[in-house]
Amino acid sequence: MQTSSKENNKRHLILALLFLGWCLSYLDRLAMNLGIVYIAKDFNLSPSVMGIVLSSFFAGYALMQVPGGWLTDKFGSGKVVTVAILFWSLFTVLTGMAWSLMSMIMIRFLFGLGEGAYPAASSKAIATVFPKKERPGAQTIMMSSNSLGGVIAPLIATPLLVWIGWRSLFWVIGILGIFVAWLLWYYLKPANLQVDSSEEEVAEKASFKDVIRIPITWKLAIMWFGMSTVIWGLISWMPPYLVGARGLDLMSMGMLTSIPALAGAIAIVIGGQLIQSYWSGKEKSVAIINSFLVIVCLYLLYNAPSVTFVITFLTLCYVFHGLVFATIFSLPHKVISKTNIGSAIGVINLGGMIGAFLAPMVMGYLIEIFNGSYTPAFIYLIVCAVLSITAAAVINSKRELSFEDNRIIIGSKSL
Numbered sequence: 047m048q049t050s051s052k053e054n055n056k057r058h059l060i061l062a063l064l065f066l067g068w069c070l071s072y073l074d075r076l077a078m079n080l081g082i083v084y085i086a087k088d089f090n091l092s093p094s095v096m097g098i099v100l101s102s103f104f105a106g107y108a109l110m111q112v113p114g115g116w117l118t119d120k121f122g123s124g125k126v127v128t129v130a131i132l133f134w135s136l137f138t139v140l141t142g143m144a145w146s147l148m149s150m151i152m153i154r155f156l157f158g159l160g161e162g163a164y165p166a167a168s169s170k171a172i173a174t175v176f177p178k179k180e181r182p183g184a185q186t187i188m189m190s191s192n193s194l195g196g197v198i199a200p201l202i203a204t205p206l207l208v209w210i211g212w213r214s215l216f217w218v219i220g221i222l223g224i225f226v227a228w229l230l231w232y233y234l235k236p237a238n239l240q241v242d243s244s245e246e247e248v249a250e251k252a253s254f255k256d257v258i259r260i261p262i263t264w265k266l267a268i269m270w271f272g273m274s275t276v277i278w279g280l281i282s283w284m285p286p287y288l289v290g291a292r293g294l295d296l297m298s299m300g301m302l303t304s305i306p307a308l309a310g311a312i313a314i315v316i317g318g319q320l321i322q323s324y325w326s327g328k329e330k331s332v333a334i335i336n337s338f339l340v341i342v343c344l345y346l347l348y349n350a351p352s353v354t355f356v357i358t359f360l361t362l363c364y365v366f367h368g369l370v371f372a373t374i375f376s377l378p379h380k381v382i383s384k385t386n387i388g389s390a391i392g393v394i395n396l397g398g399m400i401g402a403f404l405a406p407m408v409m410g411y412l413i414e415i416f417n418g419s420y421t422p423a424f425i426y427l428i429v430c431a432v433l434s435i436t437a438a439a440v441i442n443s444k445r446e447l448s449f450e451d452n453r454i455i456i457g458s459k460s461l
Contacts, residue, residue: 048091050240056175056301057175057176057184058166059233059379059413060121060171060175060233060234061172061176061187061188061235062226063233064168064171064172064188064228064230065067065128065187065188065191066191066226067127067131067164067226067230068141068164068168068188068189068191068192068196069130069169069191069194069220070131070193070223070226071134071161071164071195072191072192072198072199073195073198073199073202073203073219074101074134074135074138074157074161074219074223075161075198076200076203076205076281077199077212077215077216077219078096078100078103078141078154078283079100079199079201079281079282079285080097080200080203080204080255081201081203081207081212081215081216082096082099082100082285082286082351082367083267083285083286083289084207084211085099085212085389088212089146089147089309090151091117091147092284092414093410093411093413093414093418094407094410094413095147095390095409095410095411096103096286096406096410097282097406097407097409097411098151098368098407098410099147099150099151099154099409100151100282100407100410100447101403101404101405101406101407102151102152102154102155102158102197103154103155103157103158103161104158104278104399104402104403104404105155105158106154106156106157106158106159106160106161106162106404107158107162107399107402107404108162108399108400108403109158109159109162109401110158110159110160110161110162110163110461111162111165111166111393111395111396111399112389112392112393112396113162113163113194113386113392114126114130114162114163114164114165114166114167114388114392115389115392115393116165116388116389116392117163117167117253118163118166118167118170118389118392119170119385119386119388119389120131122168122170123168123170123171123174123234123388124171124230124231124234125343126163126164126166126167126170126225126230127167127168127171127230128230128234129163129166129231130160130161130162130163130167131160131223131226131227132160132223132224132227133159133160134161134164134223134446135155135162135219135220135222135224135227136160136214136220136375137153137154137156137160138157138219138223138280139217139220139221140153140157140220141153141154141157141215141220141283141318142213142214142217142220143213143218144210145302145449146343155226160285164400165391165392166387166389166391166392166395167388167389168188168191169185169188169355169375169378169379169388169391170388170391171234171326172184172185172188172379173379173384173387174228174384178379178384179322180322181379181380182318182321182376182377182379182380182385183318183319183322185318185379186314186315186318186319186321186372186373186375186376186460188302188319188374189314189318190311190312190314190315190318190368191309191311191314191370191422192310192311192371193307193309193310193314193364193368194307194308194311195307196290196302197307197308197311198299199304199307200299200303200304200307201301201304203219204289204297204299205297205429206218206296217441228301233247235378246293253263256339260381260382260390261442262377262381262382263314263378263382263390263393263394264393264397265437265440265441266374266377266378266394266397267394267395267396267397267398267399268359268394268395268433268434268436268437269333269370269374269397269433269434269437269438270394270398270401270436271397271398271400271401271430271433271434271435272337272339272401272430272431272432272433272434272437273337273367273370273371273374273401274397274398274399274401274402274404274405275401275404275405275427275430275431276340276344276363276367276427277367277371277402277403278401278402278405278406279405279406279409279426279427279430280360280363280427281411281424282405282406282409283406283409283413283420283423284360285299285304287420288302288303288356290418291402291420292353292356300356302353303357303360305357305361306360306361306364307310307355307364307369309361309362309364309365310364310365310367311368312363312365312367312368313364313365313366313367313368313369313372314368314369314371314372315372317332317368317369317371318372318376318378319371320374320377321373323377329373329376329377330438330439332369332370332373332375333373333434333435333438334425334435334438334439335375336366336367336369336370336373337366337370337431337434337438339362339366340363340366340367340431340437341428341431343359343360343362343363343366343430343434344363344424344427344428345424345428346359347359347360347363347424348420348421348424354361370434374430375391375394377396378390378391384391385428389447391417401430405426405430406425408423408426409426412426418420419456437447443461446454
């Protein structure tokens, strides 16, 4: 029992550190979404150019998803996690030193490359240290940091943005990142990432080509494309929308947008636990129903008569999105071997990050050509959410949600 308790403590510490790394990554990127109001004034940016600046991060982030997964499966999660955080923290500092529009775009692109390896590496660490039955719950707890970052960023970044300016804000966050990288390097040593000796899952490592042949991987990637478009479209353009179209000041906007993010974080954690227990095998229905509810909330949000209703429907949108998010990132741990999970997560997140890359840019372009109207931008989000429903609808629950069947699909190797 003593050994078991020690192993559990080790797992929980690693989970907490990975969670911290995710929170930092979201603080980094959301600081840009908050700071873009000031940055746009300093560089005299139009809405379409603002969208390009916001999307430049996602271009690098998306490009690194698949290579990041391959590197993680090849070299291990500990090394990739540490290097990724150091790399992106360096470019966070450099963001505060940007001297022109082009330098800002290039720095944010390279910043995205650094962060791009972290999703696969952190998921691989979860698969390595947690028993198979506990992985979906651990994964969703870790990924709830996505929404929690949306809580932390406004509460920390907005006051700093007002007090010290956007340049100093990025310097502070970058220095914090270097410290977090040291923590993860120290605690994610190979000895702490040993496979649990009681683990009964046995699998040979498949090639990357074999992994991408699994149909569920691509369907989850398309689902995440739709849902990622929605969430990053909202994250990118709700600050300008609330300040410009709804008349809020920057500080009030920052405080209010933390409410939906907190609700989303709670929904992801609860969703992960429900999927691990009560909703196991029903993931397809969960994804379809909640994606539909996201669409309803988007429509109500834009047509809301007051800021109170805007925040209410935005909060509900985050909750239903969180349940779909939990489904998308729980399933790979249930149906794909831990030896190949890095590559699979890389492919899935690539789909999502293509959506995240396009969302700020497309929405900014639509807002500009329609003379400041946000209606076409919200329609774009709804269309992408419909795509997510379509991808979920074509999942074959009996075959694709089975670990054994996905082993067979990979090929003649007995995986």
